[in-house]
Amino acid sequence: MGDPGDEVVDICRDLLRIDTTNTGDNATSAGERAAAEYVAGKLGEVGIAAEIYESAPGRASVVARLEGTDPSRDALLVHGHLDVVPAQADEWTAHPFGGELRDGFLWGRGAIDMKDFDAMVLAVARDWARTGVRPPRDIVLAFTADEEAGGGYGAHFLVDKHRDLLDGCTEAVGEVGGFSYTVTEDLRLYLVETAEKGINWLRLHARGRPGHGSMVHDDNAVTAVAEAVARVGRHRFPMVMTPTVRAFLEHLSDALGVDLDPDDPEIAIAKLGPIANLIGATLRNTANPTRLEAGYKDNVIPSRASATIDCRTLPGQAELFLEQLREVIGPDLEIEHVQRQPALETTFDGALVDAMAAALRAEDPGARPVPYMLSGGTDAKAFQRLGIRCFGFAPLRLPPDLNFSALFHGIDERVPVEGLQFGVRVLDRFLRTS
């Protein structure tokens, strides 16, 4: 029993079969408790004490600490979320909660986001417990609830209410990084996340004079909000070259053998194919209208109208962005902040990064680790609040033709079994030397 390369497949399949859909509403979200009990059971079985922490009924996270050989060193946090976004079974080739093994892939919602990494962490921890391996420093394992709805019931809850569990943690690894992008047969870039854009969901409110829809009316809230939304939706904010994106693009141009025009990097980025969307969004602040709300009767001009804008800001740009946005929408609309979480950015250097790079190269001689910025947000936003230096490093070697970024929250999400087993080997090496 117990080869981690076999076990990771079994554990990932088991986790995929537990439906942990997070709808953003406690009444309809399910399965996190069952997944947490499964994880705690897998750890307990090999003698690792794991505790379940509930922020609300059913909203469960699991934390355990592996004791390191050198208690004078700071601890490393390894985190993965247990929840997934919803999936419509009728749109899928395999059932999203079936955990089916087909064509060399494990299929299911969460296969790459991120039950794959949860399973890798469990497989490595169990193997170490059985064979008596101790890491060089304390490793805190956190399996969280609610990442897909902002982490309020998961990572942020742990940071707010159980900070002591994270005592001594100065660095962390979690999603979305460590995956490969094939350049040639013997060169693969492994994108390690060293930065994340900030989140700023805001609501624009327009107020006007209410009135009858049949009359001449020049102070209409619906018109005002519609004009602002149209301007925002079509606006391109100026390009800002951050250190992370610059480093990534330099690696990219070198690897692809193309000259990079720093004033117009989008030509080079377009050559990335499927991951171009992921990278393109990290060149500038973005603002996408996502919701509109106005009116209650066809012939009544309402006194107010509102729109929600999903804004994502580059590190250090949050305040400047609001000034730029104000210029686009004009002076009259009120801005309400619905959710604000800062960007994060760290440097791609130091012993932890060296350990990542060495572990990747040992398992893939064609590996070239490169830093990159994620345009979305992860649980790292919560852990950063404790001053923890956060990385996305969930190692995964991918087949060259797989459209990886489309699988995130996408239909037919699946993970290659060989990639999963590669990930276990890299993670094992990395954690032993971190």
Ligand SMILES: [Zn+2]
């Ligand atoms: Zn995720």
